[in-house]
Amino acid sequence: MKKYLKDFSVIKSVRLSSDYGLLGLRPSDGSDLPEMAPGQFVEVTAPAESGVMLRRPISIHDVDFENNLLWLLVRNAGKGTAAMISLQPGDTVNILLPLGNGFTLPDKSDKPLLIGGGVGVAPLLYFGKEMSRKGLMPSFLLGARSKSDLLRIDCFEKVGPTYITTEDGTEGEKGFVTNHSALTDGWTKIYCCGPVPMMKAVARIARQRDIDCEVSLENMMACGLGACLCCVENTVKGNVCVCSEGPVFNINQLLWQD
Amino acid sequence: MARLDVEIGNLKLKNPVLTASGTFGYGEEFADLIDLNRLGGFIVKGTTLNPREGNPYPRMAETPSGMLNAVGLQNKGVDYFIDNIYPRIKDIDSKIIVNVSGASTGDYVEVCEKLATLSAIEAVEINISCPNVKQGGMAFGTSCDGAASITKAVRKAYPKTLIVKLSPNVTDIASIACAVENEGADSVSLINTLMGMAIDAERQRPRLSTITGGLSGPAVKPVALRMVWQVAHAVKIPVIGLGGITNGTDAIEFMLAGARAVQIGTANFIDPTVTMKVIDEIDNYCQRHGVNDINEIVGII
Numbered sequence: 001m002k003k004y005l006k007d008f009s010v011i012k013s014v015r016l017s018s019d020y021g022l023l024g025l026r027p028s029d030g031s032d033l034p035e036m037a038p039g040q041f042v043e044v045t046a047p048a049e050s051g052v053m054l055r056r057p058i059s060i061h062d063v064d065f066e067n068n069l070l071w072l073l074v075r076n077a078g079k080g081t082a083a084m085i086s087l088q089p090g091d092t093v094n095i096l097l098p099l100g101n102g103f104t105l106p107d108k109s110d111k112p113l114l115i116g117g118g119v120g121v122a123p124l125l126y127f128g129k130e131m132s133r134k135g136l137m138p139s140f141l142l143g144a145r146s147k148s149d150l151l152r153i154d155c156f157e158k159v160g161p162t163y164i165t166t167e168d169g170t171e172g173e174k175g176f177v178t179n180h181s182a183l184t185d186g187w188t189k190i191y192c193c194g195p196v197p198m199m200k201a202v203a204r205i206a207r208q209r210d211i212d213c214e215v216s217l218e219n220m221m222a223c224g225l226g227a228c229l230c231c232v233e234n235t236v237k238g239n240v241c242v243c244s245e246g247p248v249f250n251i252n253q254l255l256w257q258d
Numbered sequence: 259m260a261r262l263d264v265e266i267g268n269l270k271l272k273n274p275v276l277t278a279s280g281t282f283g284y285g286e287e288f289a290d291l292i293d294l295n296r297l298g299g300f301i302v303k304g305t306t307l308n309p310r311e312g313n314p315y316p317r318m319a320e321t322p323s324g325m326l327n328a329v330g331l332q333n334k335g336v337d338y339f340i341d342n343i344y345p346r347i348k349d350i351d352s353k354i355i356v357n358v359s360g361a362s363t364g365d366y367v368e369v370c371e372k373l374a375t376l377s378a379i380e381a382v383e384i385n386i387s388c389p390n391v392k393q394g395g396m397a398f399g400t401s402c403d404g405a406a407s408i409t410k411a412v413r414k415a416y417p418k419t420l421i422v423k424l425s426p427n428v429t430d431i432a433s434i435a436c437a438v439e440n441e442g443a444d445s446v447s448l449i450n451t452l453m454g455m456a457i458d459a460e461r462q463r464p465r466l467s468t469i470t471g472g473l474s475g476p477a478v479k480p481v482a483l484r485m486v487w488q489v490a491h492a493v494k495i496p497v498i499g500l501g502g503i504t505n506g507t508d509a510i511e512f513m514l515a516g517a518r519a520v521q522i523g524t525a526n527f528i529d530p531t532v533t534m535k536v537i538d539e540i541d542n543y544c545q546r547h548g549v550n551d552i553n554e555i556v557g558i559i
């Protein structure tokens with residue numbers, strides 16, 4: 001898929017909580033959004049006042065082709081992302097996109113479950129919507145530390161059945177995604193994005209039950225183009241760039257044996 | 259438009275803007291974003307005799323105005339380059355230079371002999387300055403004897419343009435430059451990264467798997483500029499300057515300090531189109547200053 005470097009205008013900026021923000025962005029030059037696949041990501045230049053030099057990789061959360069809007073869900077994880085979620089309508093950001101490989105669509109006969117933890121729910125919305133558009137039926141299992149950390153639940157519920165867990169039990173079942181009762185529902189394909197310990201736990205269950213499983217990694221990156229070789233993950237093929245050969249990997253490609 | 263073409267030994271560049279090894283992949287990664295044919299040249303990722311997996315993750319940490327890396331020369335080896343990558347990039351109308359690294363003198367020689375057979379590769383850049391590998395690398399580049407012995411051996415085996423990339427992690431970089439000049443190097447490029455370190459205080463752990471790594475980016479520019487100026491005054495061969503260049507003005511500063519050409523490195527990660535802007539800005543500078551030929555300003559300080 002062809003890559004572009006474009007200025008985007010901030011059209012909407014919604015602060016979901018002190019730590020999370022939602023940005024609706026439109027190409028400043030009036031052009032249409034480029035083709036983007038679910039699971040791909042973009043690299044955003046942080047506002048200059050953050051003092052951050054390198055771009056920050058952010059999942060594509062949703063693409064509204066009708067209104068020509070790219071949606072990013074951003075967690076405040078440091079100076080760069082803190083400045084991003086403080087952007088206001090009228091501000092401009094420079095974005096390199098689309099990057100990485102994206103998720104593999106399930107078969108019509110599959111029963112897919114999309115599992116997200118924390119801000120890792122971000123790429124699952126666009127993916128779920130894309131599945132629905134293709135007549136596939138996604139279900140979501142979304143986890144967070146607490147009710148206030150659950151993100152965009154209403155949007156997911158519009159796309160498919162949505163199961164919730166919180167570690168403190170303030171919403172949905174108490175515990176982790178890996179002990180939610182829905183997890184035993186006969187899924188044939190699992191897609192997962194979230195903290196690495198969560199993805200490893202999900203991968204272990206998928207392996208035990210022989211369910212095909214893809215995970216989306218977020219290793220630290222510089223270029224986003226497969227040039228600097230900073231973001232590598234050790235795989236059955238050796239060290240490969242998460243930015244260009246990922247961020248989505250089938251777990252049978254990863255050396256996650258624990 | 260001013261004349262921007264420069265010569266590095268027998269290597270004729272249409273303009274003085276190159277990309278630094280390890281920051282530009284094999285060029286093709288940037289093909290959607292820039293016109294590769296406009297570059298003076300590009301220096302492909304450090305290539306070794308045998309495939310290397312590099313160092314474990316994490317290999318990168320951002321620091322104020324810079325970054326540390328500890329990639330450790332991950333590459334698929336020179337044979338893979340020749341069979342799989344070279345055919346894809348050889349027709350780009352821009353000079354392709356291969357950065358060569360090794361653990362022994364024999365490694366460097368063998369890789370350069372193989373590369374010498376490729377018609378679209380008119381130059382190699384010998385990396386005796388990588389701070390991120392245990393064997394070879396910087397060990398050769400931190401003494402005059404080590405630098406001289408590698409240069410001598412490669413010179414015998416490689417007839418085309420031979421550039422030696424110098425380490426800044428030395429007491430007297432000019433003496434190392436003189437040592438490689440005496441053994442027949444056609445050019446020196448500097449600086450490779452400065453050895454550095456970053457610590458995560460909350461986790462009480464180093465940020466890199468290797469603990470130390472190489473610092474690059476705008477943070478190193480004043481050091482690089484000083485070293486280019488020192489070396490340019492010590493040798494007669496052309497000097498290629500790099501270290502923290504992010505725009506045309508930075509590039510001009512290196513040329514004023516004595517660089518015949520420049521390399522853009524870390525800035526490619528910040529703005530993958532930066533090289534095009536640097537070329538335009540150098541031309542614009544020449545017009546503003548009545549410079550008809552970029553070579554006129556090289557080393558005037």
